[in-house]
Amino acid sequence: MTTEENVSIAEPPTTQVAPATPVAIRVAVRPEGAEQVVDNEVRIKVEDLNIYYGARRAVRGVTMDIAANAVTAFIGPSGCGKSTILRCFDRMNDLIPDARVEGKIVLNGEDIYAPGVLPVEVRRRVGLVFQRPNPFPMTIYDNVAYGPRRHGQSDKKALDQIVENSLRRAALWEEVKDDFRKKSGLALSGGQQQRMCIARTLATEPDVILMDEPASALDPISTLKIEDLIHELRQRYTIVIVTHNMQQASRVSQMTAFFTLGEDRAGYLVEYDQTAQIFTNPKQQLTEDYVSGRFG
Amino acid sequence: MTRSLVWDRVATGVFWAIGVFVVLVLGAIILHFLLASIGTLSLDFLTSDPSRTELGGVGPILWNSFYILVLTMLITVPLGTIGGIYMAEYAGDGRIPNLIRLSQELISSVPSIVVGLFGLALFVTALGWSFSALSGAMALTVFNLPLMMRLSEQAMRAVPQDERDASLALGSTKWQTVRHVVLPLAVPGIITGIILTAGRIFGEAAALIFTAGLSTPMHYDFTNFDLTDPQSPWSPFHPATTLSVYIWKLNSEGLGNYVRQIADTSAAILVIAVLLFNLGARTLGSVLHRRTTGSR
Numbered sequence: 206m207t208t209e210e211n212v213s214i215a216e217p218p219t220t221q222v223a224p225a226t227p228v229a230i231r232v233a234v235r236p237e238g239a240e241q242v243v244d245n246e247v248r249i250k251v252e253d254l255n256i257y258y259g260a261r262r263a264v265r266g267v268t269m270d271i272a273a274n275a276v277t278a279f280i281g282p283s284g285c286g287k288s289t290i291l292r293c294f295d296r297m298n299d300l301i302p303d304a305r306v307e308g309k310i311v312l313n314g315e316d317i318y319a320p321g322v323l324p325v326e327v328r329r330r331v332g333l334v335f336q337r338p339n340p341f342p343m344t345i346y347d348n349v350a351y352g353p354r355r356h357g358q359s360d361k362k363a364l365d366q367i368v369e370n371s372l373r374r375a376a377l378w379e380e381v382k383d384d385f386r387k388k389s390g391l392a393l394s395g396g397q398q399q400r401m402c403i404a405r406t407l408a409t410e411p412d413v414i415l416m417d418e419p420a421s422a423l424d425p426i427s428t429l430k431i432e433d434l435i436h437e438l439r440q441r442y443t444i445v446i447v448t449h450n451m452q453q454a455s456r457v458s459q460m461t462a463f464f465t466l467g468e469d470r471a472g473y474l475v476e477y478d479q480t481a482q483i484f485t486n487p488k489q490q491l492t493e494d495y496v497s498g499r500f501g
Numbered sequence: 502m503t504r505s506l507v508w509d510r511v512a513t514g515v516f517w518a519i520g521v522f523v524v525l526v527l528g529a530i531i532l533h534f535l536l537a538s539i540g541t542l543s544l545d546f547l548t549s550d551p552s553r554t555e556l557g558g559v560g561p562i563l564w565n566s567f568y569i570l571v572l573t574m575l576i577t578v579p580l581g582t583i584g585g586i587y588m589a590e591y592a593g594d595g596r597i598p599n600l601i602r603l604s605q606e607l608i609s610s611v612p613s614i615v616v617g618l619f620g621l622a623l624f625v626t627a628l629g630w631s632f633s634a635l636s637g638a639m640a641l642t643v644f645n646l647p648l649m650m651r652l653s654e655q656a657m658r659a660v661p662q663d664e665r666d667a668s669l670a671l672g673s674t675k676w677q678t679v680r681h682v683v684l685p686l687a688v689p690g691i692i693t694g695i696i697l698t699a700g701r702i703f704g705e706a707a708a709l710i711f712t713a714g715l716s717t718p719m720h721y722d723f724t725n726f727d728l729t730d731p732q733s734p735w736s737p738f739h740p741a742t743t744l745s746v747y748i749w750k751l752n753s754e755g756l757g758n759y760v761r762q763i764a765d766t767s768a769a770i771l772v773i774a775v776l777l778f779n780l781g782a783r784t785l786g787s788v789l790h791r792r793t794t795g796s797r
Contacts, residue, residue, distance in 0.1 A: 297670060302593075329672030339663040341682060352671035355681070402667070409671055 230272040232459045233479045245272035248413060248443040249294060254308035256289055256298065263289055265471040267308075269462060276435060276444045278458035278480065280451060281495070285464040286472025287447045291415050294445065295331035296324040313412065329356060332406030334416040338398035340390030340405075345372075345381055348390040348401055352409035367408050374441075375404035376434050396427025400434065407438075414438065416446040420453065432457050451496060455484050463492045534772055537765035546766060550720060551747075557759070559767055561717045564734055565634065565741035566703060569713060572638035572737060573645060573702050578695055581649025585691075588650060589657035590679050605647035613708040616643050620712035632714025635737035640712040641702050648698055656690025657683055689789035696782035700775040706745035714740040715750055744771050 229244035249271040256264035264286040271277050279287040289298065296317060298304045309316050317327045329352075341348050349368045350358075358364060372378040372385065377400040381388065390401055399419060406414060416435070420428040435444060435457045448454050454461055461483040463475045476483060476492045487493045549558030592598035620640030630636045660683045668678040721734040728736045742750070744767050751764040 295670065297666070300666070300669065325672055325674055328670055333670040335663065335666065335670075337663065339661075339667040341664060341667065342686065351668070351681070352673070355668075355671065355673040355677045405667075405671065 230270055230275075230460070231479065232272050232275045233481050245275050247271065248273035248313065249445075250309070250311040251290075252309040252311070254290065254293065254306070254310065256286065256293065257305040257307070258301070259303045262469065262471045265467065265469070265473045267464075267474045269474060269477050271443065271445060272460060273443045274439060274441070275460055276439050276446060276458040277460040277462065278454035279445065279447045279462050279464060280449075280454050281464035281472070281475075282466065283449075284472070285466050287462075287464050288417050289472070290464075291417055291445060291447050292333070294413065294415055295333050296327045297333060299324050329409055330411055331413045331415060332409060332411035334399070334403055334406055334414065334419045336418040337422050338395055338402050340393070340398050340401055342389065342391055345385040345388055345390050345393070345401055349404050349408050351405060356409065368404075371404040371408040372401075374407050374438070375400045376430065376437070377401055377404055394427070396423050396430060399423060399427070399431060403431075403434065403438075411442070413443045413445065416444065418447055418449060421449060428453070451484070455480055463487075463489075463495060465491060465495070531772055531776070534765055534769035537762070538769035541759075541762045541766040542769060547770070551717075551763075557763060559744065559747065559763070559770070561721050561734070562742055562744055562747045562767075563770070564721065565713070565717055566743040566745075568734070569634050569637050569641065569709070569741055569743055570699060570702050572634060573641045574695065574699065576638065576642050577645045577649045577698070581646055582653045582691060584646070584650040585653025585657060586679060586684070588654040590675070590683065605651055608644055608647045609651075611644065613644060613705060614710075616640055617708040617711040619643065620708065625712055630738065631731075632712065632716070632740045633731070633738045634713060634741035637709045637713025637741055637743070638737070640708045641705060644708070645698055645702060648701075649694060652694030652698070653687065653691045656687040656694065659690060660686045689786050692789060693782045693786035696778050696785065700778035700782075703743075703778065704745055704771060704775055706743070706749050709743055709746050710749070713743060713746065715742055715746065716740045717742045 229246055232245045247270045251267055251269045251271070254264060254267040255262060267290060279291060281287050292298050293306055293310060294312075294317075298306060306318055308318075310318055312327070312330065316322070341351060343351075346368055349371050350364050353364060353367050358367070368385070369378065372381065377397060380397060381393075381401075390398065393401060399422075403414075403419075420431045423431065432453065435446065438444060439459075446454075446457065458480045460477070461480040462477040463483060464472050465475050467473050476487055476489045478488070482488075483492060484496055487496060546558040547563060548560040550560055551557035551562065588598060588601065592601070617640055620636055620643070624630050624636035624639045625632060630639075664682050664686065665678055668682045669675070673681070718732045718734070718739055722732070723734055726733065726735055729738065730736055731738045731740065733739060748764050748767050748771070751760050751767070
């Protein structure tokens with residue numbers, strides 16, 4: 206892949222010639238149109254990623270570069286492996302006993318699956334926001350301070366600052382500033398809980414934030430708040446979001462990757478391009494069928 | 502009325518009748534001993550020595566019951582909880598954990614009189630602890646430890662995987678996750694387990710006949726803190742008839758005018774104590790559950 210071209214991969218992707226080393230990805234700043242395009246550096250480089258559960262291959266031959274300071278959306282039908290790929294980026298798949306990963310995932314120049322790399326270290330640099338809000342049964346303060354505390358931050362003033370900053374960045378501060386030290390995280394509404402979970406992730410100062418359908422359990426108004434928040438967070442973070450909702454993908458993301466299931470029941474990358482391209486002018490017929498609602 | 506509706510009524514009636522029967526049996530037992538202990542049950546009875554010529558009390562015997570209970574708990578609670586953590590969080594499904602689970606079940610189904618004989622051979626004779634509170638507590642540990650382990654394992658397994666994932670995704674280690682998320686959430690369940698097993702220990706007789714012995718120092722001197730002196734109430738080496746063993750002894754070989762009353766009153770104390778343990782377990786469990794989940 207060069208700076209001018211965008212990836213578009215036809216099945217089978219394993220026959221694809223490895224692209225030249227990229228230095229940047231062209232990213233449309235505004236998802237609605239490609240009129241303003243900038244070159245972002247590459248944050249995550251995925252090379253020929255294969256994921257197996259036992260003997261079954263679940264994901265086949267994914268190669269893609271994920272841009273820094275942009276939102277990349279993963280779309281595709283259920284079971285196509287988009288969440289599975291996402292969870293490889295912070296090695297959460299290590300928790301599944303017979304999951305096995307082949308290929309490379311390079312984060313900031315370092316292969317996170319290289320021998321000797323500790324999953325715990327990877328997860329400190331890559332945050333994950335889950336589909337269902339999963340607050341700890343503690344106060345809002347303790348929820349947000351959880352990561353920094355486990356990483357050894359015990360200074361009270363520093364923690365206060367981290368918690369406040371994280372809640373502000375997650376656009377939750379104004380709603381909880383009066384009682385966040387006393388109120389349980391479980392006493393918040395679903396949408397607030399999810400923003401608290403995002404604040405909890407921000408508190409660990411990750412480079413990358415992964416979001417696994419972060420709004421699918423929320424009502425429309427909470428969903429919009431989360432989407433606004435994602436817009437804000439893009440300035441500082443690299444965000445990868447899995448979503449079932451194509452409107453959401455087109456609203457929040459600058460880059461979109463479309464995955465589907467092959468005949469071998471393994472998920473693969475069909476097309477990866479600027480979001481505006483994917484939704485208005487896809488290169489693959491499969492993509493067009495999917496985004497126009499003909500299947501999936 | 503259709504056939505299915507008739508059978509629905511019949512089934513409801515049968516279940517209702519069985520429920521009422523169970524409650525009646527429990528009520529009858531409690532009522533019987535309460536009525537039988539009227540006139541005998543008093544503060545004096547609870548504190549005085551059994552050797553008195555008029556109506557001997559159960560003071561030292563009640564002390565022994567609680568002493569053995571506490572001693573057993575001091576051994577089983579820490580070991581059982583640590584074992585439970587291992588089984589729930591670390592062991593997985595391999596051969597060794599399965600062997601442990603099998604052993605747990607087998608030990609739990611060994612008749613307690615057999616455990617008592619084992620205790621006689623090992624603790625009383627081979628280790629030379631003679632008939633003592635310590636021998637009794639160790640015999641109780643033999644079948645209480647697997648139960649305690651099982652209960653704390655279940656309490657930890659009941660913690661949702663979401664909570665563990667949230668902690669791990671923030672870059673915590675496994676131990677941090679167990680220590681700061683799983684254990685606090687499991688504490689209500691573990692405490693309920695502790696109190697329920699306490700009721701069982703408090704009422705156990707067969708395992709103690711050959712280990713804690715059928716005698717007790719006649720007069721307890723609570724200022725004697727010499728832990729090696731078998732006459733001291735504080736020493737683990739004092740022979741320690743418990744309430745249940747005392748009831749058995751009175752009924753099988755007791756002579757004298759008041760044997761019947763003393764036995765019935767002791768039984769009433771035992772039933773009330775066990776009932777209180779169970780009620781306490783329920784109350785404390787639900788209070789702690791409300792507190793740790795923040796749903797106050």
